[in-house]
């Protein structure tokens with residue numbers, strides 16, 4: 001049984017009648033969230049839009065919710081989440097929106113109720129920064145950006 005947290009969800013007026021975010025299968029990692037559009041949205045190639053989901057939520061302290069693309073939409077249409085993974089902060093009380101971008105060659109139509117992204121709650125680890133004079137030596141050192149070869 002996977003671990004579980006409870007998230008309070010408020011359904012906004014334009015979200016009424018739509019499915020709440022839901023897991024498509026017992027083993028799904030993400031809950032699919034739907035578009036709370038009142039009319040069809042046509043995304044031309046290269047266009048992006050913050051698509052409403054019709055819900056707001058209160059995520060427990062020390063958690064976030066990540067907004068991730070759906071692979072089917074990405075593979076079939078080139079439709080993805082522009083800021084993936086989107087970060088929903090635990091103190092955010094506004095409407096959850098999904099910033100969709102059409103990276104494909106054709107226009108894509110988004111309809112009300114369409115499953116547009118998946119939501120994955122995740123534990124948050126916060127950092128406390130320590131100012132130091134120098135850092136310890138490592139094998140990698142300052143090498144990066146392909147320094148280990150192809």
Ligand SMILES: O=c1ccn([C@H]2C[C@H](O)[C@@H](COP(=O)(O)OP(=O)(O)OP(=O)(O)O)O2)c(=O)[nH]1
Nearest residue numbers: 067083086087088089090092095096097098099
């Ligand atoms: O895909 C997303 C990403 C963010 N948000 C909302 C919830 C999040 O808590 C807030 C701020 O997001 P983020 O910190 O990524 O954006 P920012 O550009 O840093 O804005 P801010 O200055 O408001 O933090 O916007 C969404 O609805 N969808």
Ligand SMILES: [Mg+2]
Nearest residue numbers: 087088089092
């Ligand atoms: Mg921010």
